[in-house]
Amino acid sequence: xxxxxxxxxxxxxxxxxxxxxxxxxxxxxxxxxxxxxxxxxxxxxxxxxxxxxxxxxxxxxxxxxxxxxxxxxxxxxxxxxxxxxxxxxxxxxxxxxxxxxxxxxxxxxxxxxxxxxxxxxxxxxxxxxxxxxxxxxxxxxxxxxxxxxxxxxxxxxxxxxxxxxxxxxxxxxxxxxxxxxxxxxxxxxxxxxxxxxxxxxxxxxxxxxxxxxxxxxxxxxxxxxxxxxxxxxxxxxxxxxxxxxxxxxxxxxxxxxxxxxxxxxxxxxxxxxxxxxxxxxxxxxxxxxxxxxxxxxxxxxxxxxxxxxxxxxxxxxxxxxxxxxxxxxxxxxxxxxxxxxxxxxxxxxxxxx
Numbered sequence: 001x002x003x004x005x006x007x008x009x010x011x012x013x014x015x016x017x018x019x020x021x022x023x024x025x026x027x028x029x030x031x032x033x034x035x036x037x038x039x040x041x042x043x044x045x046x047x048x049x050x051x052x053x054x055x056x057x058x059x060x061x062x063x064x065x066x067x068x069x070x071x072x073x074x075x076x077x078x079x080x081x082x083x084x085x086x087x088x089x090x091x092x093x094x095x096x097x098x099x100x101x102x103x104x105x106x107x108x109x110x111x112x113x114x115x116x117x118x119x120x121x122x123x124x125x126x127x128x129x130x131x132x133x134x135x136x137x138x139x140x141x142x143x144x145x146x147x148x149x150x151x152x153x154x155x156x157x158x159x160x161x162x163x164x165x166x167x168x169x170x171x172x173x174x175x176x177x178x179x180x181x182x183x184x185x186x187x188x189x190x191x192x193x194x195x196x197x198x199x200x201x202x203x204x205x206x207x208x209x210x211x212x213x214x215x216x217x218x219x220x221x222x223x224x225x226x227x228x229x230x231x232x233x234x235x236x237x238x239x240x241x242x243x244x245x246x247x248x249x250x251x252x253x254x255x256x257x258x259x260x261x262x263x264x265x266x267x268x269x270x271x272x273x274x275x276x277x278x279x280x281x282x283x284x285x286x287x288x289x290x291x292x293x294x295x296x297x298x299x300x301x302x303x304x305x306x307x308x309x310x311x312x313x314x315x316x317x318x319x320x321x322x323x324x325x326x327x328x329x330x331x332x333x334x335x336x337x338x339x340x341x342x343x344x345x346x347x348x349x350x351x352x353x
Contacts, residue, residue, distance in 0.1 A: 078118030098259025184254030
């Protein structure tokens with residue numbers, strides 16, 4: 001039986017971030033399976049919106065029919081006023097990509113406030129959807145969410161059309177991720193500084209999110225002895241992204257935290273060796289045979305891992321083969337949507353009892 005659903009998220013569904021991409025593909029896949037899914041575009045500014053934005057968001061959720069299951073993206077869900085959330089008639093399902101208070105570098109008092117509100121709000125959710133076992137474990141241990149109220153929905157993949165592109169010469173190190181401190185692009189740039197004796201080029205692609213951080217990255221590249229080999233590409237089209245994956249020889253993301261990391265799936269589909277960090281869900285997302293993981297915020301360790309992959313042809317070839325095997329085994333979004341629909345149907349049934 002078709003479900004009557006809504007997905008509410010801050011900003012446009014087409015925004016090029018991992019969380020928005022996940023939400024969009026879930027909506028599209030649920031619709032393709034015959035379910036009705038309305039999209040509720042909440043004001044931007046979450047997780048720290050102004051009072052006016054909060055009032056608009058609450059009104060939008062309150063306007064949803066009482067029988068409609070509403071999935072609320074965690075960027076907004078954890079920041080909404082708890083009392084207002086408790087008064088909304090429609091059953092709420094939280095989609096927590098990663099807990100708000102886990103954002104690296106956040107002021108301690110702000111993190112504490114977000115943690116308390118998110119904990120209280122999650123207690124009101126009919127169910128919680130998360131992209132990884134790592135996030136599920138955090139919600140159980142730190143937020144008091146019962147394990148049986150959580151479903152892990154790892155992202156699906158879209159099998160890209162084969163892009164016919166020769167590998168770039170010199171070898172291309174590709175990094176894809178928001179231009180935001182959490183993604184650790186500053187660590188990658190610092191690591192590349194010590195690899196001047198090797199032959200390589202690097203592209204960092206990602207939507208600018210933190211303007212001050214983008215300025216700092218530009219200054220870091222400009223002041224680097226290897227800055228002429230590093231390109232900050234900013235936001236790129238999907239076609240350009242696919243071409244970069246096809247031309248790359250190594251995928252590198254010096255992330256400080258990930259709730260999952262869809263870009264790792266993209267790298268595996270492209271058959272790329274991965275260099276990243278033991279942070280958040282990364283160890284559970286990147287196969288051991290396909291990646292080298294080092295501690296976060298350690299440019300020297302990151303440089304050593306990159307050097308190993310770039311300089312050891314046999315090791316790199318083995319990692320390429322492992323990445324291709326892992327990429328071939330990843331589920332499609334149709335399978336993810338089927339699991340989500342089963343959970344949401346149960347929520348809807350419980351509400352109607």
